Amino acid sequence: MKRTRLEGTPCPVARALDAVGDGWSLLIVRDAFDGLRRFGEFQKSLGLAKNILAARLRLLVAEGVLELAPASDGSAYQEYVLTPKGRGLFHVVVGLRQWGEDHCFAPGEERSVLVDLSAERPVRRLQLPAQDGRLLGPDDAVVKKAPVRKARAKR
Amino acid sequence: MKRTRLEGTPCPVARALDAVGDGWSLLIVRDAFDGLRRFGEFQKSLGLAKNILAARLRLLVAEGVLELAPASDGSAYQEYVLTPKGRGLFHVVVGLRQWGEDHCFAPGEERSVLVDLSAERPVRRLQLPAQDGRLLGPDDAVVKKAPVRKARAKR
Numbered sequence: 538m539k540r541t542r543l544e545g546t547p548c549p550v551a552r553a554l555d556a557v558g559d560g561w562s563l564l565i566v567r568d569a570f571d572g573l574r575r576f577g578e579f580q581k582s583l584g585l586a587k588n589i590l591a592a593r594l595r596l597l598v599a600e601g602v603l604e605l606a607p608a609s610d611g612s613a614y615q616e617y618v619l620t621p622k623g624r625g626l627f628h629v630v631v632g633l634r635q636w637g638e639d640h641c642f643a644p645g646e647e648r649s650v651l652v653d654l655s656a657e658r659p660v661r662r663l664q665l666p667a668q669d670g671r672l673l674g675p676d677d678a679v680v681k682k683a684p685v686r687k688a689r690a691k692r
Numbered sequence: 693m694k695r696t697r698l699e700g701t702p703c704p705v706a707r708a709l710d711a712v713g714d715g716w717s718l719l720i721v722r723d724a725f726d727g728l729r730r731f732g733e734f735q736k737s738l739g740l741a742k743n744i745l746a747a748r749l750r751l752l753v754a755e756g757v758l759e760l761a762p763a764s765d766g767s768a769y770q771e772y773v774l775t776p777k778g779r780g781l782f783h784v785v786v787g788l789r790q791w792g793e794d795h796c797f798a799p800g801e802e803r804s805v806l807v808d809l810s811a812e813r814p815v816r817r818l819q820l821p822a823q824d825g826r827l828l829g830p831d832d833a834v835v836k837k838a839p840v841r842k843a844r845a846k847r
Contacts (some may be wrong), residue, residue: 547803549792550722550785556796558715567705571835601795619830622795627830628818629787630705636784637704640756640777641711647838648702653822654834661821663783667808668816675774675782679809680726683802 547683556600557626561585561593563633566602566619566626574609574616602626632663702838711755712781716740716748718788721757721774721781729764729771757781787818 546552557563561583568582580590594617597603602623608614634651642648651660665673701707712718716738723737735745749772752758757778763769789806797803806815820828 548722549789549796549803551719551792552796553788553792554715554718556792558718560709560713563709563713564706567703570830624830625791625794626787628820629784629791631820631833632781632784632787632818633708634704636780637706637708637711639780641704641707648704649838650836651833652836653826653828654832656822656824658823660828660833661823663787664819664821665783665786666816666819667811668813669811671808673808673815675725675779677809678786678806678815681805681807683804 548680553629557597557602559593561589562597562602563626563630565590565593565597566623567630569603569617569619569623570627570630574606574618575614576617579617597623628663631660635663703835708784712752712757714748716744717752717757718781718785720745720748720752721778722785724758724772724774724778725782725785729761729773730769731772734772752778783818786815790818 557566564583565579568579573579573582576590576594579585579594580587583590585593594603598605598617600622601620603617604620606616606618608616631651638648652658653660665678667673667677671677712721719738720734723734728734728737731745731749734740734749735742738745740748749758753760753772755777756775758772759775761771761773763771786806793803807813808815820833822828822832826832
């Protein structure tokens with residue numbers, strides 16, 4: 538699939554999906570948030586063929602979402618850790634989680650839960666506030682397109 | 693790629709990505725939030741081959757994210773509109789947008805902006821509150837796994 542044409546898009550959603558748009562990439566990021574660091578740990582968690590996992594990890598390193606680090610136990614293994622850019626995906630992963638909780642489970646079906654570490658209670662819902670603090674839903678916000686790029690020709 | 697093994701997973705993130713895990717699906721959802729409704733509108737926006745777009749739209753309808761509706765102008769066209777489940781992806785799309793804004797643009801590069809419709813000012817950042825209102829980041833929350841499914845065998 539041609540995705541390159543989205544590269545110059547003024548839409549931040551499209552750019553973000555260009556960087557981490559396939560399901561496996563975001564599942565690797567999820568695992569990294571859960572503390573997984575080694576190739577074998579990701580492979581065990583995702584059940585993914587080694588060559589596909591290796592390609593996805595390379596892509597995430599190339600995008601600056603993960604970086605390689607020496608093994609935390611001093612062994613010769615390399616580990617993958619989230620960069621600040623990778624940690625910036627926290628709300629995306631939480632948003633997917635909350636949507637999955639709402640819409641992808643039968644009543645009573647068991648599921649993992651995101652809890653506040655200090656209080657050990659489930660987190661609340663994500664919120665999108667306006668400048669004055671009102672919480673916004675899909676009908677309360679609109680995308681304002683980037684201005685047409687006349688400026689670029691003037692450079 | 694085998695994705696079926698994630699179907700029974702207790703992780704809501706994995707289930708959500710099973711439903712809308714490829715980049716195109718979430719870009720179609722983005723377009724639907726922006727008011728696009730017709731096949732031709734999505735095609736023009738995404739520059740996607742007709743057969744691929746048709747397959748993605750079918751998948752989103754099958755997942756209950758989009759539904760078919762009669763054309764809003766009374767013509768014979770069918771339109772695709774977000775269901776409540778589809779509208780539930782709002783925070784996911786906003787999360788991707790804010791991450792894209794932070795990490796996928798050069799300084800000064802033009803980009804579209806999400807504004808509060810009533811105040812016409814940019815929205816604030818997504819927030820994840822704890823039960824007591826503290827805002828949580830990636831180091832403040834942890835996933836508690838679903839209990840091992842002994843209960844199921846006892847039924």
